[in-house]
Amino acid sequence: MMTRSVLPILTVVMAIVALWYGGAVLMNKRWTMDQAARAGVELSLAEVVADTLSQDRPKLPAPHQVITELWNTTGAKVLEGRAFSKRSLIFHGWITLSATLLGFAIGTGLGIALAVGIVHNRAMDMSVMPWAIASQTIPILAIAPMIIVVLNSIGVQGLLPKAIISAYLSFFPVVVGMVKGLRSPDAMQLDLMRTYSASGTQVFSMLRLPSSMPYLFTSLKVGMAASLVGAIVGELPTGAIRGLGARLLAGSYYGQTVQIWSALFAAAILAATLVGLIGLIQRITLKRMGMAR
Amino acid sequence: MIWVIFALAFWAGGLALNLWLSNCPWRGTLAVRLAVPAIFGLTILVLWEGLTRGLGVPPVILPPPSAIGVRIAASLPILWGDFVQTFVKGALTGYVMGCGAAVLTAIVIDRSTFLQRGLLPVGNFIAALPIIGTAPILVMWFGFDWQSKAAVVVAMVFFPVLINTVQGLAAASAMQKDLMRTYSASYGQTLAKLRLPAAMPFIFNGLKISTTLALIGAIVAEFFGSPIRGMGFRISTEVGRLSLDMVWAEIAVAALAGSAFYGLVAAVERGVTFWHPSQRG
CATH class of the missing domain: 1.10.3720.10 (MetI-like)
Incomplete structure (x- = not known):
């Protein structure tokens, strides 16, 4: 299955890169042409293409420009021994990652606790569960700026406000998924x-908890992705100082497109790594529990 | 202070009502299944209103629901x-x-x-x-x-x-x-x-x-x-x-x-x- 998919995936990725280069040439052409017209020179096609792929502030930076910027702000900084300088994406990534992980841990912990309560208490189930489900249909991310500013005004700053946003974003998916999982044993097994x-404790620890694991891991992946988005959005209202979200905002203030794209890729790599890590733990756990498909 | 006491009393009442409703014989009916989350939501609102007013929480931190409704x-x-x-x-x-x-x-x-x-x-x-x-x-x-x-x-x-x-x-x-x-x-x-x-x-x-x-x-x-x-x-x-x-x-x-x-x-x-x-x- 894996080897059969390698060629198609590579083809699609190559096509995306090719489209990207084509788009970069087309979108940055105007600027090159304007500059040439102002200087009064005629450019050959090769010169136009070469210029569109190496502008300082292109509309769409070419892939190699983004990768160069990523390397300059991560690997090169490490080689210089300044991995945690303010110009390093490792520093900004770490700020975002720490808020994400703290919030994810809080949200997941509380979510699992509430799910256990819901499964064992009918009053709790009937009053809380409809709201937990409804919360999935409303854009709760919108209260992120308010949390940051309000906590800031009572003197709480830095990691914790962002972690709170990450926590409540990962909380609801975990509650809903975990309740489903804890209820998955059928009447026969019960x-x-x-x-x-x-x-009751034995039923919980020997039947309900083990059979909830596949559901838990699925919602952990959703929650982790939501946590990262929460941490990034939580960095926007504080005035763009630290973190990947701040890099995005600062880049958009000053028109530094290459910086925006490199921050975006750093966020994407972070998300892929975190979700992939949960997937790996899922595979190992389910295999050891004899539940792998 | 009266607001806080009222809010806590309302909370206790709502909790008792929900506990009773979710264990009563009609708990499967649609009316009860709608009423329980509605009472829960209402209790949260009253608790929020009572506590913000009773404890004098400044509106720049958390405005009471009534102020939001007016707005x-x-x-x-x-x-x-x-x-x-x-x-x-x-x-x-x-x-x-x-x-x-x-x-x-x-x-x-x-x-x-x-x-x-x-x-x-x-x-x-x-x-x-x-x-x-x-x-x-x-x-x-x-x-x-x-x-x-x-x-x-x-x-x-x-x-x-x-x-x-x-x-x-x-x-x-x-x-x-x-x-x-x-x-x-x-x-x-x-x-x-x-x-x-x-x-x-x-x-x-x-x-x-x-x-x-x-x-x-x-x-x-x-x-x-x-x-x-x-x-x-x-x-x-x-x-x-x-x-x-x-x-x-x-x-x-x-x-x-x-x-x-x-x-x-x-x-x-x-x-x-x-x-x-x-x-x-």
């Missing part, structure tokens, strides 16, 4: 536990 | 203008364009297993990325007005809908496809009469996920620059002026718009996929 005269 | 009633024209700018022009346009393009793309690549095998993993990968980060780029390309917001929404909804549609087009069973073959149905007929209807539950799954994404995309894109109206613009400027009742009013509108949008798509789904087991319940 009856079997009953015939063993298992106590 | 909503007083600024209906502004809220309506923001709603039109962000939801109707930005989110809805982008949603229709993005979802339409995704379904069409899925149908186009349907005949090529090669393209599917390549596009699906790439699409799955992209769907997990923070696409919202493209907002500053798209605002630069398409200007401050709603066009850039629609573009962000297109980028956000495209891949979830694409993945779900491709999965859905594979949902018709071999037996059903063989039956169409025995009718000597053409590719187009099989697509229109069997495979697209069979794909609808999957497509609507993607469409429902995308309703929230569309609203989030349109609002967050406005944080990167917008004309002087729009829900995201209003939220970010009013937060800066610390008039939080207006921020909460916009959030209430956003929540209402989000659930109504989701409810509408779910209602259409019920009409289109009436045959599916999950709808016959």
